[in-house]
Amino acid sequence: MDRYAVVGNPIAHSKSPQIHRLFAEQTGQTMSYEALLAPLDGFAETVASFRAQGGLGMNVTVPFKLEAHALAERLTPRAQAAGAVNTLAFGDEGMLGDNTDGAGLVRDLEHNLDCRLAGASVLLLGAGGAARGALLPLLSSRPKKLVIANRTPGKALALAEHFRGLAPQAPLEACGFEGLAGLDFDIVINATAASLAAEAPELPPAIYASGSLAYDMMYGATPTAFLVAADRAGAARLADGLGMLVEQAAESFALWRGVRPDTTPVLAELRRQLAGG
Ligand code: NDP
Incomplete structure (x- = not known):
């Protein structure tokens, strides 16, 4: 066997x-x-x-x-x-x-959720292991823009620097959560560990563009704090990481x-x- x-x-x-x-x-x-x-x-x-x-x-x-x-x-x-x-x-x-984590994420977004990454503006929240795994597959899907935002901004900046070295033409930016004020996105992916503590990242309002998807890598029987907050903030669609x-x-x-x-x-x-x- x-x-x-x-x-x-x-x-x-x-x-x-x-x-x-x-x-x-x-x-x-x-x-x-x-x-x-x-x-x-x-x-x-x-x-x-x-x-x-x-x-x-x-x-x-x-x-x-x-x-x-x-x-x-x-x-x-x-x-x-x-x-x-x-x-x-x-x-x-x-x-x-x-x-295979990032490829799994991309396949879930594109195949199961019918969500087009090519040409989309994408926000990736977090700079830990899950975010690192997701970045290359996300960039390979040719988004218009990919912003990494993290509670500790320096970690997002370091991650962006690392991936710019691998994909110099990538439309990649990085900031802290405050740096998101005034920006909006088609796809917002929560790759922070906040949901494990039943918390949501503290984000500015109005980051959800019309028709946008909020995606939490965490899954469970009930919506995470991030998905509840995204619903209130105007995300059109919600999905978990199952x-x-x-x-x-x-x-x-x-x-x-x-x-x-x-x-x-x-x-x-x-x-x-x-x-x-
Ligand atoms: P890590 O511990 O590596 O993630 C740490 C990240 O979460 C850091 O960026 C940290 O910010 C941020 N963070 C933690 N708490 C908070 C908070 N309260 N508010 C804002 N940011 C916070 O975990 P992983 O990357 O391994 O996992 C992240 C999530 O992805 C988990 O929920 C995990 O279950 C899920 N996951 C799901 C998979 C799936 O197949 N569905 C596969 C892999 C992961 P800072 O740097 O400021 O500390």
């Missing part, structure tokens, strides 16, 4: 085993996928042990994405740009590190198995469960 796993700490809450089991069923792949709890100081050992037991690949989640980047022997360009790895593949050519979760998993699955699963029924099943159905 081909073995895969997700590794994190904590890990009990992870929906990845269920998502990959549904993908495997749907595509007729014979494989197993388990959740592995790694000690906080034992990530490399957990990966090495799983690999030694014949494991073929792993998803990596909080707090190990940076360590996985350091551990990988080869990196895809998007993982290199992000400085973080959420997917490992063990093959004859060593341990490949990829980052689709991103399923789409990033599909990207990993395609890398490992060479088959792209249909995410629509899997996302519908997860949504049904989240709603308590």
Whole structure:
């Protein structure tokens, strides 16, 4: 049996085993996928042990994405740009590190939410791991403008500087939240960790252009504080990050198995469960 796993700490809450089991069923792949709890100081050992037991690949989640980047022997360009790895593949050519989070976000926006990034003005809130993973795939989708805004402005400026080095022509700007006054956007993506603390980033009013989408990478049974605030501030459409979760998993699955699963029924099943159905 081909073995895969997700590794994190904590890990009990992870929906990845269920998502990959549904993908495997749907595509007729014979494989197993388990959740592995790694000690906080034992990530490399957990990966090495799983690999030694014949494991073929792993998803990596909080707090190990940076360590996985350091551990990988080869990196895809998007993982290199992000400085973080959420997917490992063990093959004859060593341990490949990829980052499928940003591609998952873009696919959710464009495919599931029918939201056109090309020519759009996009605001990315946050400068942590999720924002780093999203930037190259977002820029590759050719937005008219992409602004990174962060509570600590220096981190947004540093991130923009880093990505300008990789994509010099990119229409990329950065500022603190106050710097957003007077600007409006077609797509506003919350990649801050504020929602984890049931908080919303403190943003100026009127950042939502007519017909705009507010997207929170966090997902849950009820709308996050960010989505509630966006609704009040005039966003036309609201979306959470459940689709991103399923789409990033599909990207990993395609890398490992060479088959792209249909995410629509899997996302519908997860949504049904989240709603308590
Ligand atoms: P990080 O801890 O790396 O994010 C830190 C960022 O959040 C920093 O920019 C920080 O600002 C900002 N921040 C934290 N609290 C607040 C606040 N109260 N107000 C404003 N900004 C705040 O987390 P990640 O990047 O790993 O994750 C971010 C979010 O994305 C999480 O909700 C996570 O669940 C979600 N996510 C979803 C995925 C999916 O598949 N749907 C995949 C990956 C992540 P500062 O620099 O000022 O401290």
